[in-house]
Amino acid sequence: MGPVIENLRYTPFSLTVAQRDAEVAVVPAGELDLESADELNRRVSELQLRRITQIVLDLRNVEFIDSSGLRVLLALRNDAKRNGHALTLVPPAPTVRRIFEITGTRGLFDWRGDRSEP
16 A cells, blocks of 8 residues: 555635735735745735735745745845835744744744744
8 A cells, every 4th residue: 555645635825815904914825836926925015005004914824835935925024124014924834834944034024923933
C-alpha cells in the first residue's frame, strides 16, 4: 500500500473586504502566491487611495504563502508606513506562518494577536 495523503483539498483564492467603522478588514483565502499576490496588492492599494488609514489583513484563511506573496505583503507594509496608514496582520496558521520565521521578516509587521502571535 502506498502512502496515505490526507486532507488534500484546494481552496481557490478569494478576497473579501469588510469595513467596520474606521477599519477595513481584508480577508484573503486560499494560496497567496504568484497567481494571487497582484490581486491582493491591487485591492489593498485601492483602499489606501480611498484614504482608508486602518487596514487589517486577516491571514487566518490563507493556506500557503510563497515568495511572491511575501513580497507583496512587504510592499504593502512599506506603502502603509510611507503613507501613514496602519497595516496590521492577523497571523495565519503556524505552518503558513513559518515563511515569516524562515525569512526573518516576522518583526517587520504589526500583528494583531491571538495568543499564538508569531
